[in-house]
Amino acid sequence: MADFSEKVIYQIYPKSFKDSNGDGLGDILGILEKLDYLKELGVDYLWLTPVFLSPQKDNGYDVADYRKIDSRFGSMEDLEKLIEKSNEKGMGIMLDMVFNHTSTAHEWFQKALNGEREYQDYYIFKEGSPDCPPTNWQSKFGGSAWEYVESLGKWYLHLFDVTQADLNWENPKVREELKGVIRFWKEKGIKGFRFDVVNLISKPEIFENDTVGDGRRFYTDGPHVHEYLKELVKDTEIEDFVTVGEMSSTSLEHCIRYSAPWEKELSMCFNFHHLKIDYKNGNKWELMEPDFMELKQLFQKWQVGMERGDGWNALFWCNHDQPRIVSRLGSEGKYWKESAKMLAGMIHFMRGTPYIYQGEEIGMTNPHYTSIEQYKDVESLNYYKILLQEGKTSAQALKILAARSRDNSRTPMQWTDSKNCGFSQAEPWLSVSDNISKINVFSQQKDESSILSFYKKLIVLRKEKKLISKGKIEFLENENKNVLAYKRTWADKALVVCCNLRETESRMDMDCRWKDYKKVIGNYNNELPCVQDNKITLQPYEFLVLEGNE
Numbered sequence: 001m002a003d004f005s006e007k008v009i010y011q012i013y014p015k016s017f018k019d020s021n022g023d024g025l026g027d028i029l030g031i032l033e034k035l036d037y038l039k040e041l042g043v044d045y046l047w048l049t050p051v052f053l054s055p056q057k058d059n060g061y062d063v064a065d066y067r068k069i070d071s072r073f074g075s076m077e078d079l080e081k082l083i084e085k086s087n088e089k090g091m092g093i094m095l096d097m098v099f100n101h102t103s104t105a106h107e108w109f110q111k112a113l114n115g116e117r118e119y120q121d122y123y124i125f126k127e128g129s130p131d132c133p134p135t136n137w138q139s140k141f142g143g144s145a146w147e148y149v150e151s152l153g154k155w156y157l158h159l160f161d162v163t164q165a166d167l168n169w170e171n172p173k174v175r176e177e178l179k180g181v182i183r184f185w186k187e188k189g190i191k192g193f194r195f196d197v198v199n200l201i202s203k204p205e206i207f208e209n210d211t212v213g214d215g216r217r218f219y220t221d222g223p224h225v226h227e228y229l230k231e232l233v234k235d236t237e238i239e240d241f242v243t244v245g246e247m248s249s250t251s252l253e254h255c256i257r258y259s260a261p262w263e264k265e266l267s268m269c270f271n272f273h274h275l276k277i278d279y280k281n282g283n284k285w286e287l288m289e290p291d292f293m294e295l296k297q298l299f300q301k302w303q304v305g306m307e308r309g310d311g312w313n314a315l316f317w318c319n320h321d322q323p324r325i326v327s328r329l330g331s332e333g334k335y336w337k338e339s340a341k342m343l344a345g346m347i348h349f350m351r352g353t354p355y356i357y358q359g360e361e362i363g364m365t366n367p368h369y370t371s372i373e374q375y376k377d378v379e380s381l382n383y384y385k386i387l388l389q390e391g392k393t394s395a396q397a398l399k400i401l402a403a404r405s406r407d408n409s410r411t412p413m414q415w416t417d418s419k420n421c422g423f424s425q426a427e428p429w430l431s432v433s434d435n436i437s438k439i440n441v442f443s444q445q446k447d448e449s450s451i452l453s454f455y456k457k458l459i460v461l462r463k464e465k466k467l468i469s470k471g472k473i474e475f476l477e478n479e480n481k482n483v484l485a486y487k488r489t490w491a492d493k494a495l496v497v498c499c500n501l502r503e504t505e506s507r508m509d510m511d512c513r514w515k516d517y518k519k520v521i522g523n524y525n526n527e528l529p530c531v532q533d534n535k536i537t538l539q540p541y542e543f544l545v546l547e548g549n550e
């Protein structure tokens with residue numbers, strides 16, 4: 001398995017990245033226009049969320065044909081051109097493989113509906129009466145995970161939207177079909193794959209009611225998941241490709257197995273535990289202030305645990321399903337810039353491969369929508385209804401969506417401060433944030449002290465210093481609820497990374513050895529840390545990295 005410790009991956013949500021043909025939707029040729037920008041940023045791979053043929057009920061995660069490009073995004077020729085030009089510039093394209101389910105518009109599902117037994121076996125159909133779903137499992141987008149098909153007298157499983165039917169991986173034919181898809185894209189010059197919710201593919205033999213939860217414990221990291229991944233990777237010969245699995249509600253033990261090189265499954269995993277620290281009672285739809293002690297413990301657990309087990313982390317804060325991190329854990333006001341840089345630095349110096357989600361590199365924020373009409377995401381629209389049914393007022397429900405909706409990260413990329421933020425000539429499919437005059441690429445490109453310039457430095461540093469890409473990690477200040485700090489060591493060198501999580505000054509212990517350490521990077525202009533009584537005082541949201549001999 002190849003080593004991706006020096007690489008940095010950029011995630012593109014094509015619909016919101018750049019519109020080249022003036023229809024208000026981003027597209028593949030739009031990405032092509034921005035390749036120089038991405039090259040200059042310094043990233044190695046571009047992960048595109050799905051651009052395959054799709055009814056777009058879940059913005060492309062409902063795939064109707066894995067080998068066709070949806071015309072909303074362009075054509076196969078456009079994608080081929082993008083692959084070629086990106087490769088020329090030294091950046092590989094990664095595609096998003098949605099293999100847990102297909103759209104119900106997929107030919108396989110349509111054949112299943114038409115009564116073809118062979119294709120019914122591609123999915124998870126269960127006999128049953130119309131008033132009694134096979135189990136009480138819940139869809140992750142709200143409501144039952146089962147849908148009844150009257151003409152067949154059967155239910156089918158959908159862990160996500162009703163138009164996203166779960167595939168039956170127990171069926172070897174399904175596994176062969178999916179291998180064919182990987183081979184198809186490999187031939188086109190695709191350099192890596194992201195596997196959507198891939199730890200949910202293996203369902204249990206017996207489907208039973210969940211008396212304590214929503215069913216996830218039966219299919220998360222399911223019985224044959226490792227076996228199936230090994231088979232897929234081996235038979236398609238992608239052992240040395242960059243591969244990342246999106247792991248929903250997973251465990252450390254499983255992620256070690258998914259990503260340890262000798263297992264020959266994936267290069268790395270996304271887990272989401274650190275992004276639930278502001279979920280009250282673990283419920284995404286209940287707001288709470290972030291629990292920073294929990295954040296620290298989770299990073300420690302996953303960083304140290306993955307190192308011990310030789311697993312590899314995908315490092316990230318943002319993606320197309322998460323609200324913007326600066327709105328969530330940082331500040332949108334006075335310390336916007338400082339906090340965006342601190343949050344970036346915190347994960348970029350960790351052990352793993354960093355991901356940057358479009359717009360994160362300029363500190364984009366949540367848009368603060370105030371009306372339900374502004375939302376487009378299926379999950380947000382479903383939960384708005386559920387929240388109202390639960391008795392919330394519409395103002396309360398909107399407040400929750402403004403913090404938690406997936407649309408928070410899907411607003412158009414803010415290229416300039418002009419109309420439609422340089423994203424499109426037309427009205428964008430999703431409303432633009434109203435802070436484009438303050439937050440846009442154009443202004444940050446000219447500014448050495450911008451968030452964008454800071455990201456560029458972080459990427460260069462990872463490529464320069466083995467301490468960052470290879471170093472061992474140890475957490476410091478474990479009892480300090482204001483500061484997250486850690487040490488990286490490699491050969492006889494050490495790096496100390498200090499992050500003030502608060503909007504006020506915070507203090508942390510100073511090790512006397514650090515006196516001779518040099519500052520590597522920070523988000524304040526001070527040359528030396530402010531030290532008194534063997535304590536370092538960190539400015540609001542300060543990020544400070546020191547380097548010296550161990």
Ligand code: GLC
Pocket residue numbers: 058061062098160196197246320321
């Ligand atoms: C993943 C995707 C998300 C999608 C879901 C179902 O979590 O990131 O956007 O809705 O899978 O495919």
